Amino acid sequence: MDSTDKKILYLLKQNARMPLTEMSKIIHLSVPAVSERIRKMEESGIITKYEVRIDRDKLNYKLLAFIFVNIETTKDIEPFRETMAMLPAVLECHHLAGEYDYLLKVVCLDTQDLEQFISSELKSIHGVQKTNTIITLSSIKEEINQ
Amino acid sequence: MDSTDKKILYLLKQNARMPLTEMSKIIHLSVPAVSERIRKMEESGIITKYEVRIDRDKLNYKLLAFIFVNIETTKDIEPFRETMAMLPAVLECHHLAGEYDYLLKVVCLDTQDLEQFISSELKSIHGVQKTNTIITLSSIKEEINQ
DNA sequence: TATGAAAAATCTAGGTG
DNA sequence: CACCTAGATTTTTCATA
Numbered sequence: 001m002d003s004t005d006k007k008i009l010y011l012l013k014q015n016a017r018m019p020l021t022e023m024s025k026i027i028h029l030s031v032p033a034v035s036e037r038i039r040k041m042e043e044s045g046i047i048t049k050y051e052v053r054i055d056r057d058k059l060n061y062k063l064l065a066f067i068f069v070n071i072e073t074t075k076d077i078e079p080f081r082e083t084m085a086m087l088p089a090v091l092e093c094h095h096l097a098g099e100y101d102y103l104l105k106v107v108c109l110d111t112q113d114l115e116q117f118i119s120s121e122l123k124s125i126h127g128v129q130k131t132n133t134i135i136t137l138s139s140i141k142e143e144i145n146q
Numbered sequence: 147m148d149s150t151d152k153k154i155l156y157l158l159k160q161n162a163r164m165p166l167t168e169m170s171k172i173i174h175l176s177v178p179a180v181s182e183r184i185r186k187m188e189e190s191g192i193i194t195k196y197e198v199r200i201d202r203d204k205l206n207y208k209l210l211a212f213i214f215v216n217i218e219t220t221k222d223i224e225p226f227r228e229t230m231a232m233l234p235a236v237l238e239c240h241h242l243a244g245e246y247d248y249l250l251k252v253v254c255l256d257t258q259d260l261e262q263f264i265s266s267e268l269k270s271i272h273g274v275q276k277t278n279t280i281i282t283l284s285s286i287k288e289e290i291n292q
Numbered sequence: 293t294a295t296g297a298a299a300a301a302t303c304t305a306g307g308t309g
Numbered sequence: 310c311a312c313c314t315a316g317a318t319t320t321t322t323c324a325t326a
Binding site: 001009012013015016017044045046047048049050051052053054055056058059061064066081084085088089090091092093094095096097098100102103107134135136137138139140141142143144145146 | 147155158159161162163190191192193194195196197198199200201202204205207210212227230231234235236237238239240241242243244246248249253280281282283284285286287288289290291292
């Protein structure tokens with residue numbers, strides 16, 4: 001990972017579908033050289049995925065919330081994690097140090113949909129004890145990488 | 147946005163660099179038809195960006211933390227937001243309803259780096275009052291879309 | 293890492309239901 | 310309007326130096 005690799009990553013962060021020919025011109029390196037550097041970063045696991053970002057608002061998912069969750073016993077943890085991985089409304093699920101066990105980042109259509117999610121989906125999972133929901137008013141920044 | 151568009155989005159979510167020819171075979175539609183549908187989703191703003199996901203661990207950013215922040219007065223808000231947008235360690239910054247004003251998602255090298263961030267970067271911003279930091283032990287899931 | 297030929301992917305035009 | 314086919318153009322891959 002030298003400075004040229006960093007430049008390539010920077011370009012891919014801006015537009016993962018940028019053609020190699022275009023990157024090649026910006027980086028001042030031949031197309032096969034750029035291609036080989038990308039291949040190596042994929043192979044070494046530095047680049048894990050190419051993703052598309054979709055406007056949630058346009059698809060009517062107007063509500064973003066963070067939910068803290070406590071799990072009763074250790075045997076309830078694995079089923080909980082599996083359910084979180086499965087639920088499409090759950091964008092993120094982090095295991096925490098501190099008062100709460102997990103933090104979820106959840107998208108919903110509206111408050112009604114969120115209520116439904118918390119009571120029907122989340123609280124119905126065995127072992128889910130206390131939850132604490134925080135509503136997001138707006139997002140100043142939302143990136144996946146530095 | 148019909149079911150075909152949803153299938154295309156699903157494929158792009160898995161791999162934003164998937165060639166149109168490959169998508170065309172899976173969707174059972176000609177290449178120009180797939181291309182046109184993608185163009186329209188870009189134009190209408192449903193697709194906002196193509197991004198690359200980088201393994202933070204591989205670049206030694208081993209620590210992920212969530213930081214709640216309170217801002218003293220309304221006139222301090224705008225400079226705070228601008229700083230958040232600028233700082234590369236801050237991946238996300240959400241304006242919240244409730245006890246705290248903002249929630250940050252922050253990546254750091256280690257606890258020392260985090261301490262440095264909180265004391266030198268965050269608390270040095272005018273108006274930043276109370277902060278509450280929660281360390282992530284592990285992440286079960288981290289998606290940008292449903 | 294660069295070059296250039298071959299292969300693959302994309303774009304464009306013109307046409308159909 | 311969404312789709313197709315076919316030819317032109319661009320991009321990517323691969324072999325070689």
